[in-house]
Amino acid sequence: AAMADFIRGLPKAELHLHIEGSLEPELMFELASRNGISLPYSSIEDVRRAYAFTNLQSFLDIYYRGACVLVHERDFYDMTWAYLKRAQANGVRHVELFFDPQTHTDRGIAFETVVTGIDRALQDGREQLGISSGLILCFLRHLSAAAAMETLDQALPFKDKLIAVGLDSSEVGHPPEKFAEVFDRAQREGLLTVAHAGEEGPPEYIWGALDVLKVSRIDHGVRCVEDPSLVQRLRADQVPLTVCPLSNVKLRVFDCLEAHNLKHLLDLGLCATVNSDDPAYFGGYITDNLVAVQQALNLDREAISQLARNAFEAAFLSREQKQTYL
Numbered sequence: 001a002a003m004a005d006f007i008r009g010l011p012k013a014e015l016h017l018h019i020e021g022s023l024e025p026e027l028m029f030e031l032a033s034r035n036g037i038s039l040p041y042s043s044i045e046d047v048r049r050a051y052a053f054t055n056l057q058s059f060l061d062i063y064y065r066g067a068c069v070l071v072h073e074r075d076f077y078d079m080t081w082a083y084l085k086r087a088q089a090n091g092v093r094h095v096e097l098f099f100d101p102q103t104h105t106d107r108g109i110a111f112e113t114v115v116t117g118i119d120r121a122l123q124d125g126r127e128q129l130g131i132s133s134g135l136i137l138c139f140l141r142h143l144s145a146a147a148a149m150e151t152l153d154q155a156l157p158f159k160d161k162l163i164a165v166g167l168d169s170s171e172v173g174h175p176p177e178k179f180a181e182v183f184d185r186a187q188r189e190g191l192l193t194v195a196h197a198g199e200e201g202p203p204e205y206i207w208g209a210l211d212v213l214k215v216s217r218i219d220h221g222v223r224c225v226e227d228p229s230l231v232q233r234l235r236a237d238q239v240p241l242t243v244c245p246l247s248n249v250k251l252r253v254f255d256c257l258e259a260h261n262l263k264h265l266l267d268l269g270l271c272a273t274v275n276s277d278d279p280a281y282f283g284g285y286i287t288d289n290l291v292a293v294q295q296a297l298n299l300d301r302e303a304i305s306q307l308a309r310n311a312f313e314a315a316f317l318s319r320e321q322k323q324t325y326l
């Protein structure tokens with residue numbers, strides 16, 4: 001209990017959070033009814049029962065369906081505000097969150113509606129909750145590079161609201177190289193880059209994210225341990241890995257939390273961080289992830305403090321801003 005209290009009290013930075021994955025079933029039902037959209041679930045319990053995943057794709061199918069209740073700017077605001085209140089209760093002081101515009105624009109929702117709703121909540125979060133934040137536009141890698149470029153075109157008028165672009169959705173079969181051109185353009189426009197790699201995909205995808213997409217961080221990255229020369233590179237450059245323990249178990253990347261390689265990553269000298277990914281779907285926010293992984297891997301206070309420090313080091317904040325948190 002003393003350890004759990006210590007974890008709860010730590011100031012945290014969250015760097016791997018899909019805002020659509022923070023949509024709790026209760027709010028999903030409320031938005032469905034507000035917008036006259038029918039859901040394939042009869043009750044909250046029915047939703048929770050459907051959240052029994054076997055791999056990344058089985059989750060994505062359900063996650064994209066859930067996002068269909070988001071229609072108006074207010075819906076994106078309400079979802080983001082609900083997350084920020086949860087984040088505050090978890091001791092989160094800084095968050096860099098992902099959004100998936102194509103999940104919405106492909107249903108006829110304007111890019112502006114999505115980005116404005118999320119951004120307004122982030123502004124209120126800074127003013128009313130004292131949580132600093134940044135927004136990362138993720139391209140859906142199962143869609144084409146041309147579709148990603150079109151999305152970047154739609155985003156550029158709102159560039160001041162974004163800090164980076166990222167890459168998510170179905171990993172295997174969609175290597176980073178597919179998006180070389182759009183990431184290059186995003187960088188020339190002044191945006192940073194990150195990418196999901198090495199969650200289900202092989203170490204080669206992590207190499208591609210580093211060398212072709214020039215990413216500042218790797219999202220997940222847990223499969224890096226299969227390639228010692230890659231581990232050496234990640235350690236030498238202190239490339240942060242945004243690890244998501246509860247997600248990894250729910251999507252069967254690891255059989256159980258006890259089998260997770262987070263402690264190994266820290267022992268290798270890598271800049272690992274702990275994050276919640278899609279908390280409404282995977283059963284826990286950032287504190288739940290830290291408490292669960294501390295117990296499963298018997299991490300000591302020093303390891304927990306290291307994880308918290310790593311997250312602020314890995315954040316897209318100036319040295320001065322980091323100093324105020326560290």
Ligand code: HPA
Pocket residue numbers: 018021056168169170171196199247277278
């Ligand atoms: N991996 C890939 N795509 C995603 C994830 C993830 O963990 N969460 C939401 N979209």
Ligand code: ZN
Pocket residue numbers: 016018168196219277
């Ligand atoms: Zn993710």
